[in-house]
Structures are given as structure tokens and as C-alpha cells.
Amino acid sequence: MNEIMVWGFRWVPPFAQGLVRDLRVRWALEEAGCPYEVRLIDADDRKSTAYLLRQPFGMVPAFEADGRGLFESGAIVYFIATDSTVLMPIDPRERANVLTWMFAALNTVEPPIQNLLDMDLLHDGETWAKLRRPAVVDAVNLRLEALSAWLAGRDYLIHRFTAADILMTTAPRFIRHTDLVAEFPVLDAYVKRCEARPAFQKVLRNQMAEYTRNAPVAA
Ligand SMILES: N[C@@H](CCC(=O)N[C@@H](CS)C(=O)NCC(=O)O)C(=O)O
Known part of the structure; x- marks a missing residue:
């Protein structure tokens, strides 16, 4: 290119x-x-x-x-x-795994996180947001907990850094105004590991x- x-x-x-x-x-x-x-x-x-x-x-x-x-x-x-x-392994099965995790980042993990971001930063203090927020936090935690469980014993989503880690670690940044990610030490360490890359x-x-x-x- x-x-x-x-x-x-x-x-x-x-x-x-x-x-x-x-x-x-x-x-x-x-x-x-x-x-x-x-x-x-x-x-x-x-x-x-x-x-x-x-x-x-x-x-x-x-x-x-x-x-x-x-x-x-x-x-x-x-x-x-x-x-x-x-960013992408050569082996076709590994490439499919990376693509799977890229979709998981965008379709499964990011949406509830984006909801919380919108609610807290764009609609802060509005009555509907106050009422809805606990359910959105639950939805975020559900995803973070599952992701954290997957990452236990792993440095990256698959056995090495890939493009999927770029998408997966940029989503939790959207809720950096909360301590939700810090409550999952494995996930927190993973995000910090990726963000430490030069x-x-x-x-x-x-x-x-x-x-x-x-x-x-x-x-
Ligand atoms: N799904 C799109 C989302 C893009 C997106 O939300 N971009 C934001 C900045 S991070 C934007 O341009 N916001 C302005 C707007 O919504 O009009 C992508 O991943 O590229």
C-alpha cells in the first residue's frame, strides 16, 4: 500500500x-x-x-x-x-479466529460500552439516563466479566497480539471515566499491556x- x-x-x-x-x-x-x-x-x-x-x-x-x-x-x-x-497470522484458521474476535469486539463488547459512554457523557443528569443507567452498567459488566474470564492465563485474545486486540482494547477506553474495567484486574492488565505498545x-x-x-x- x-x-x-x-x-x-x-x-x-x-x-x-x-x-x-x-x-x-x-x-x-x-x-x-x-x-x-x-x-x-x-x-x-x-x-x-x-x-x-x-x-x-x-x-x-x-x-x-x-x-x-x-x-x-x-x-x-x-x-x-x-x-x-x-496484525494477522498467516494460518487461515488463526486468521478466522482473529476475525471472530474482531467481530466480538465490535458487535458484542463495544455496544453496551458505547451506551454507557453516551449516557454518562452526552446525557448526564437527564432523568431517563439516571433510571436506565444501572441496567446498562449490568450489561457492560456482563461483557467485561466474560472477556476477563477468557483472558485469564492469556496475554492477548489469541496466542499473540493481533488486529483484534486493537479493536478490543480501544472499546474499554470509552468508559475510562468509570472504574468498571479496573474491577477486573485481568482485563485491566490486558488493556494496559496493549496500550503500552510503542x-x-x-x-x-x-x-x-x-x-x-x-x-x-x-x-
Ligand atoms: N462504526 C463506526 C463508528 C464511527 C464513529 O462513531 N465515529 C465518531 C467518532 S469516534 C464520529 O464520527 N462521531 C460524530 C458523529 O456521530 O456525527 C466506526 O467504527 O468507524
């Missing part, structure tokens, strides 16, 4: 900094050793005709490699991984530096 571009937001409020999903794509590219350029957009750019052709829902990330576009962070990470033995540290640093550089100037 040559000429790789990743679209992210120029700036987001502090509660979202370090959570925006272009981080996943950038992490995968760093792990795979692929050079790329970042294209930063503003809230208004999301609804432009040109951007909607890249990402029909007006969200980030969007991605382009050699003139061909992709969207959805999971699909993009998968695409990058198919070309990288760092590639993750580098992309997080870069993304945060962009937000700092592009922060709105107070009136």
Missing part, C-alpha cells in the same frame, strides 16, 4: 480526546509499519458532499489507500491487517498533539 490517508477530527472536546476512532486505524498502520497522512476535518466538513462520499454517515474515520476509499474502523483495521503479519503510545501522542494545536481560541 502506498499513499495512505486517514481522516480524523481537527479537534474534539476533552471528554472525547483519546477516544476518537481514527486512533484505531492509526494504531494499526503504525503496527504494520505503513506510512500515512492524516487529514483533519471540522464538524461542518462532515456533511459536505465530498466527505459523505468517503464516509456516508459523516463520521470519522475514513480511509484511502492508493486512491481507494474505505470507512468503518473495523473494516479499515481488517484491511490493513490482511497485509501485515504483525505504536499505540505514538499515535495517541500524535492525536492529542493535534487537538492541542487546533484547540479553539477562547473568545
Whole structure:
């Protein structure tokens, strides 16, 4: 792959900094050793005709490699991984296992976590959110408990680091404002193990530096 571009937001409020999903794509590219350029957009750019052709829902990330576009962070990470033995084993059965865990991260683990994030950070204090929150916390705990049980005795989801770990460890970050993950020491250690990787540290640093550089100037 040559000429790789990743679209992210120029700036987001502090509660979202370090959570925006272009981080996943950038992490995968760093792990795979692929050079790329970042294209930063503003809230208004999301609804432009040109951007909607890249990402029909007006969200980030969007991605382009050699003139061909992709969207959805999971699909993009998968695409990058198919070309990288760092992110994806060669054995077809192991590849199927990685894909299984990628879907599990996106379809089974992330949804309740995203619910809790929305409730706490976007609807904090609203009556419906207060009433609904305990059931959502239960749903999150159910998933974290099962994931933690799977990880007992394992460093990664399969026997080595893969693209699935990128998707699985970026979801619990969404509830970093709670102590829910810390209540599962095995899971907590797994997330920290993956986040300690130099590639993750580098992309997080870069993304945060962009937000700092592009922060709105107070009136
Ligand atoms: N399923 C999509 C979700 C993308 C998504 O939620 N992006 C957020 C940033 S992390 C976004 O662009 N939010 C702005 C919006 O919802 O309009 C993916 O994984 O790429």
C-alpha cells in the first residue's frame, strides 16, 4: 500500500480526546509499519458532499489507500491487517479466529460500552439516563466479566497480539471515566499491556498533539 490517508477530527472536546476512532486505524498502520497522512476535518466538513462520499454517515474515520476509499474502523483495521503479519497470522484458521474476535469486539463488547459512554457523557443528569443507567452498567459488566474470564492465563485474545486486540482494547477506553474495567484486574492488565505498545503510545501522542494545536481560541 502506498499513499495512505486517514481522516480524523481537527479537534474534539476533552471528554472525547483519546477516544476518537481514527486512533484505531492509526494504531494499526503504525503496527504494520505503513506510512500515512492524516487529514483533519471540522464538524461542518462532515456533511459536505465530498466527505459523505468517503464516509456516508459523516463520521470519522475514513480511509484511502492508493486512491481507494474505505470507512468503518473495523473494516479499515481488517484491511490493513490482511497485509501485515504483525496484525494477522498467516494460518487461515488463526486468521478466522482473529476475525471472530474482531467481530466480538465490535458487535458484542463495544455496544453496551458505547451506551454507557453516551449516557454518562452526552446525557448526564437527564432523568431517563439516571433510571436506565444501572441496567446498562449490568450489561457492560456482563461483557467485561466474560472477556476477563477468557483472558485469564492469556496475554492477548489469541496466542499473540493481533488486529483484534486493537479493536478490543480501544472499546474499554470509552468508559475510562468509570472504574468498571479496573474491577477486573485481568482485563485491566490486558488493556494496559496493549496500550503500552510503542505504536499505540505514538499515535495517541500524535492525536492529542493535534487537538492541542487546533484547540479553539477562547473568545
Ligand atoms: N462504526 C463506526 C463508528 C464511527 C464513529 O462513531 N465515529 C465518531 C467518532 S469516534 C464520529 O464520527 N462521531 C460524530 C458523529 O456521530 O456525527 C466506526 O467504527 O468507524
